[in-house]
Amino acid sequence: MCGIVGVAGRNPVNQIIYDSLLLLQHRGQDAAGIATSYDQFFSMYKAHGLVRDVFRTRNMRSLPGNSGLGQVRYPTAGSSDSVDEAQPFYVNAPFGITFVHNGNLTNWRELREELFRIDRRHINTNSDSEVLLNVFAHELQMAATGTSLDECAVFKAVSAVHRRVKGAYAVIAQVASFGMVAFRDPYGIRPLCLGAQETDKGVEWMIASESVALSGCGFNFVRDIAPGEAVLIDLDGNLSSRQCADNPQLVPCLFEYVYFARPDSLMDGVSIYDARLGMGEYLADNVAKSLRLGEIDVVMPIPDSSRPSAMQLAARLGLNYREGFIKNRYVGRTFIMPGQAVRKKSVRQKLNAIDMEFKGKNVLLVDDSIVRGTTSRQIVDMAREAGANKVFFASAAPPVRFPNVYGIDMPTQSELIAHGRDADAVAREIGANGLVYQALSDLESTLSDLNPAMHTFESSCFNGQYITGDIDAGYLERLSQTRGGTAPTAGNNGNENDDS
Numbered sequence: 433m434c435g436i437v438g439v440a441g442r443n444p445v446n447q448i449i450y451d452s453l454l455l456l457q458h459r460g461q462d463a464a465g466i467a468t469s470y471d472q473f474f475s476m477y478k479a480h481g482l483v484r485d486v487f488r489t490r491n492m493r494s495l496p497g498n499s500g501l502g503q504v505r506y507p508t509a510g511s512s513d514s515v516d517e518a519q520p521f522y523v524n525a526p527f528g529i530t531f532v533h534n535g536n537l538t539n540w541r542e543l544r545e546e547l548f549r550i551d552r553r554h555i556n557t558n559s560d561s562e563v564l565l566n567v568f569a570h571e572l573q574m575a576a577t578g579t580s581l582d583e584c585a586v587f588k589a590v591s592a593v594h595r596r597v598k599g600a601y602a603v604i605a606q607v608a609s610f611g612m613v614a615f616r617d618p619y620g621i622r623p624l625c626l627g628a629q630e631t632d633k634g635v636e637w638m639i640a641s642e643s644v645a646l647s648g649c650g651f652n653f654v655r656d657i658a659p660g661e662a663v664l665i666d667l668d669g670n671l672s673s674r675q676c677a678d679n680p681q682l683v684p685c686l687f688e689y690v691y692f693a694r695p696d697s698l699m700d701g702v703s704i705y706d707a708r709l710g711m712g713e714y715l716a717d718n719v720a721k722s723l724r725l726g727e728i729d730v731v732m733p734i735p736d737s738s739r740p741s742a743m744q745l746a747a748r749l750g751l752n753y754r755e756g757f758i759k760n761r762y763v764g765r766t767f768i769m770p771g772q773a774v775r776k777k778s779v780r781q782k783l784n785a786i787d788m789e790f791k792g793k794n795v796l797l798v799d800d801s802i803v804r805g806t807t808s809r810q811i812v813d814m815a816r817e818a819g820a821n822k823v824f825f826a827s828a829a830p831p832v833r834f835p836n837v838y839g840i841d842m843p844t845q846s847e848l849i850a851h852g853r854d855a856d857a858v859a860r861e862i863g864a865n866g867l868v869y870q871a872l873s874d875l876e877s878t879l880s881d882l883n884p885a886m887h888t889f890e891s892s893c894f895n896g897q898y899i900t901g902d903i904d905a906g907y908l909e910r911l912s913q914t915r916g917g918t919a920p921t922a923g924n925n926g927n928e929n930d931d932s
């Protein structure tokens with residue numbers, strides 16, 4: 433679940449892009465990169481690591497120009513080791529394009545083959561994003577007449593991308609000496625929004641994965657970019673947009689609301705914070721049906737993402753809410769770390785129990801989700817070591833039972849703790865005295881309650897139904913073989929150690 437940002441400004445944008453990437457850091461911790469545009473030249477710097485570690489003063493100085501884009505990466509294709517797969521990507525023809533992508537394509541293998549055989553384009557990494565860039569570049573080449581490019585050609589190229597590409601994609605691209613283009617897949621699986629700020633030199637635009645990047649950098653939220661829509665900002669700052677998909681339909685990823693997005697973001701008309709409060713309300717009702725409330729002394733969140741849900745659940749049930757686990761603010765999000773060994777070790781480094789909150793008490797621990805069970809297994813142990821009597825667990829998301837193919841790195845069914853297990857079996861597995869999951873219909877209702885226009889969701893990891901219609905058992909089997917277990921190591925130049 434990467435974070436992407438683009439700024440078409442009136443002043444140098446390197447610092448704004450850096451600041452916005454810091455605000456999107458929770459979406460990707462593996463690599464970061466920025467590409468700016470000055471005159472007819474692009475400057476680019478990308479490397480492994482967190483934003484604050486990647487960019488030194490000398491790197492920032494090497495990024496001149498009033499427009500640019502950036503990305504923080506959480507790999508779902510290729511490997512986490514290859515800096516060649518970090519973003520932005522660049523191609524020199526046609527015109528010169530830099531490009532950032534959030535999401536994951538499901539037909540990138542076929543496209544890579546097609547690009548080589550028919551379009552005569554070579555892809556030099558195992559990143560689906562490089563494939564997507566080359567499809568866009570090829571379609572731009574086809575749509576442009578003569579040597580020049582115009583608005584119509586850009587929108588035509590995006591329409592052609594929608595017809596060829598399957599999967600999830602939110603994209604921002606800069607076309608040299610022309611402007612910035614952003615588009616979202618026809619289901620809007622991954623988020624993308626637009627902001628603006630007035631300056632004495634004219635309006636500046638920002639496009640970003642989450643609205644927190646806009647508000648944190650002083651931009652006003654203008655609107656979400658619609659599923660299938662493309663937005664174009666020319667070199668004078670004029671903005672135009674067009675619907676480029678035949679049958680656009682909002683089908684956003686539920687996991688953005690459960691876990692990925694920051695609570696202070698607004699996404700497709702829904703406040704993430706409000707959504708998580710709502711999840712806590714529905715979950716409270718389920719807890720009331722499934723557990724004996726009189727037995728629960730205290731409700732506790734598993735920091736960070738479950739806090740709003742846990743708080744609201746406790747309020748609705750009239751139970752005490754206490755913070756029993758303290759998070760080390762210098763350890764990142766464990767779920768998006770590459771490899772199970774590092775994820776497991778990091779839970780203990782990240783969370784520590786305050787014994788006095790547990791001694792002799794029956795506690796209800798609330799998390800936003802249980803995926804591999806890495807967190808919940810250790811947290812239940814820690815609660816018992818801290819002296820808890822009974823430890824109950826509640827998850828604001830339903831059981832995660834199916835792989836994700838749209839930008840969340842969970843490629844194998846067997847790695848999911850709820851695969852083949854009901855709630856009681858998962859409770860035994862994590863060592864809890866009882867476990868309550870959110871119902872999928874309640875999670876969906878939480879969001880529809882807040883935005884009635886939102887009624888269909890990308891819920892595949894909960895129900896196995898993949899909206900793009902191209903995922904079958906064979907696809908999932910191959911995905912599991914190629915990306916299952918530990919994250920694959922660097923595989924450039926045709927190494928088949930990649931994803932499907």
Ligand SMILES: O=P(O)(O)OC[C@H]1O[C@H](OP(=O)(O)OP(=O)(O)O)[C@H](O)[C@@H]1O
Binds near residue numbers: 734767768803808
């Ligand atoms: O069952 P698992 O495989 O452990 O995955 C689920 C856990 O991972 C996430 O936390 P994370 O530490 O990534 O981030 P957070 O601080 O935002 O909660 C999520 O919030 C759950 O706590």
Ligand SMILES: NC(=O)CC[C@H](N)C(=O)O
Binds near residue numbers: 434506533537560561
């Ligand atoms: N999570 C994402 O958005 C990943 C983007 C792209 N598929 C990559 O692996 O780099």
Ligand SMILES: [Mg+2]
Binds near residue numbers: 734735736738800
């Ligand atoms: Mg968590």
